[in-house]
Amino acid sequence: MTARKPAQDCASLAEIRAGIDSLDAELIALLAERIGYVRHVAPFKIKEGVPAAAPDRVAHVLAAVRARGEAAGLDPDMLEAMWRPMIDWAIAHEEEVMGKG
Structure with a gap:
């Protein structure tokens, strides 16, 4: 730092x-x-039979980002707009590794 x-x-x-x-x-x-x-992440999802896209997990991550952002005095909509592309990339990456992309 x-x-x-x-x-x-x-x-x-x-x-x-x-x-x-x-x-x-x-x-x-x-x-x-x-x-x-x-x-x-993908190898663990394969082992546990979990799909790349996990809507409940996405909702949890976004809710946490919004809450943490709001607590820090940041605009939760802006933070969600920043996190969604990262999540979409992660899902696409996992699908590719899992042979579904």
């Missing part, structure tokens, strides 16, 4: 942009870690 000033302590556009760039790098690292988990 990179040390950065809180946004409210930044005194210039350059400092704000540096903070955003730093956070973007951390978000990419976290997304890469998340995708690492996603890439290892």
Whole structure:
């Protein structure tokens, strides 16, 4: 994690942009870690006879994202709009690995 000033302590556009760039790098690292988990899901689903698409799980993930976002003062609709493509990609990836894509 990179040390950065809180946004409210930044005194210039350059400092704000540096903070955003730093956070973007951390978000990419976290997304890469998340995708690492996603890439290892399919074998467990095959073993347990679970389909790639799991509507109840999708609903649970989206509800959790919305609730956590709202608790953090973020727009839950925006967060859901960000998560849906990740979920769709994960399902497509799992279907491909499972021989259904």
